[in-house]
Amino acid sequence: MTTSHEIRDCVVVTGASTGIGAASARELARRGFHVLAGVRRDQDADALRAPGIEPVILDITQPGHITELAARVDSQAGALRALVNNAAIQINAPLEILPLSEWRRQFEVNLFGHVAVTQALLPALLRHSGRVVNISSVGGRVAMPTYGPYAGTKFALEAISDSLRRELAPLGVRVVVVEPGSVRTEMADRVIVATNQAAAVMSPEQRDRYGSLIQAINAHSAAHTPGGTPADAAARVIAKAVTTRKPRTRYTIGRDAALITRLTRVLPDRMLDRILVASLRPHYPKATTA
Structure with a gap:
């Protein structure tokens, strides 16, 4: 906790247990912010707690957790300078095989949860001319086969970010989108496990249709993740989006994301x-x- 003579401005980071979220919390604390870092479990909080980092138990699909977070922000002595909406889950699966309950779960976490947190913290952001930084993905620009559920949430987050940016610009709150490509985090391994669990319940006919595709998607991910951007480097881009005086509307992370986003602007769909x-x-x- 900061003392009365050491008042730091505050940044909220959701999904800070591991990966980009944890790295961003550490980078922002290093830059002098008091970071309220949303984590799901007590052991994650213990691992992350450090000077300038205050872990808070936060499931962004739970209204009670969001209410508690907003109250904690309001009790903070420093101004709320930014909300980094980073929490996300991912399952790659063909549209035919993924149950609607799993589609809904991804949208609850990757989209509606961010809307709920943003709604709750906007009064504080408006008071202090803060900033909303939404962590999207290169999957918010192009959807690989089997990425439909995840990319659908990210395409939607991109659209909401554009609309919100135009709503809040006259009110002094900037909205920034960050689009990571391949990043070396634990999430890639979790995605492969979740994808294999979804594939395990395919019918024989579905396995004939999609089995090889799912194996290729998993192998593609496993091959590209080790060469991806380190989480610490991704965190520096996010910190730039939080701190730079005149941020761009979008930042990419990694050469792959920069290349793909350029290609989507110039190439026809079939190409x-x-x-x-x-x-x-x-x-x-x-x-x-x-």
């Missing part, structure tokens, strides 16, 4: 389809390669 198919081809099981 982009062919590029994505070619990127997956080396990762299909050998026995099914034509």
